Amino acid sequence: MIKTVAIVGRPNVGKSTLFNKLLKKRKAIVEDFPGVTRDRHYAEVTRFLTPFLLIDTGGFEPISEDRLLIQMREQSQLAVEEADIIFHMMDVKDGLTPADIEIAKMLRQINKPVFFLVNKVDGDKQELDTVDFYSLGIDKFYPVSAEHGRGITDLIDDLEKIL
Ligand code: GDP
Ligand code: MG
Numbered sequence: 001m002i003k004t005v006a007i008v009g010r011p012n013v014g015k016s017t018l019f020n021k022l023l024k025k026r027k028a029i030v031e032d033f034p035g036v037t038r039d040r041h042y043a044e045v046t047r048f049l050t051p052f053l054l055i056d057t058g059g060f061e062p063i064s065e066d067r068l069l070i071q072m073r074e075q076s077q078l079a080v081e082e083a084d085i086i087f088h089m090m091d092v093k094d095g096l097t098p099a100d101i102e103i104a105k106m107l108r109q110i111n112k113p114v115f116f117l118v119n120k121v122d123g124d125k126q127e128l129d130t131v132d133f134y135s136l137g138i139d140k141f142y143p144v145s146a147e148h149g150r151g152i153t154d155l156i157d158d159l160e161k162i163l
Contacts, residue, residue, distance in 0.1 A: 002044070003163050006055040006083035008075040008107075010068065010099040013091040014119040018146035019043070019056035040078070048156055050163040055083065068099065076106040085162065086110070089117045092126045092143070096133050104136050113162055117142045121150060 007015045023043050041056040057075045079086045088107055090100045107114050118130045121143035130143050142158075144151035 002051060002053055003084040004053040004055060004082055005085045005087060005159070006057060006075075006079050007087045007089055008057050008079055008103065009087075009089035009091075009117075010072065010097070010103065011058055013089045013094075014146040015058055015089050016041075016056050018087070018089065018117075018119070018144070019054060021146050021149065021152065022047075022054060049160055052159075052163055072099065072103055072106070076103065076110075079107065079112070080110050084112065085159070086112055086114045087117050088114055089119050090133060091120050092118050092129050092132075093120050095129070096135060101136065104138070115142055115155065115159070116140065117144050117155070119144050119146050121145050122148055123150075 007018055009015055019041065022045050024047060040058075043054050043056075045052050045054050055078070057078055058071060086107060088103060090096065104116075116133070116136070116138050118133055118141050121127055121130060122145045127143055130141060133141055142151055142155045144155060146152075
């Protein structure tokens, strides 16, 4: 059975950018769920050794603080129900935020592999700033640049081991 990978994280960290980067072309869209609360995109990624189904989560518009909390719960629920593997994306430019900590806490209760991604690590300077995230108590992070492709090979190499 093809494995499902869900990208979760608060708005603007770069989830959709990674989704599109991994996809390269958007032709493989399997299904779309329109609407505010269950907005997500599905696509089959076939560029690597083992194909997998990728889910992009989150709204596609700016949202309020209240909506943020609801969206985080929905993403976590989605991760429980539909995903085999979870990418929890954070943003080095913002550093570790309370919402990141909250999401990580929810994901800890799920017995599924979680990859912790620190996005927008476009260069060596940002690489140094990733130390912030170690206070989450996680020993393995993936510094990536969804936009420029940095770190994606390491991420996919490790993902392939469990696909
Ligand atoms: P989402 O809300 O998590 O889906 O985030 P988006 O993918 O829409 O990206 C939010 C913003 O971050 C956009 O302006 C992107 O261009 C920018 N962004 C995404 N990935 C990167 C990255 O690797 N480096 C930098 N510098 N910006 C990025
Ligand atoms: Mg998005």
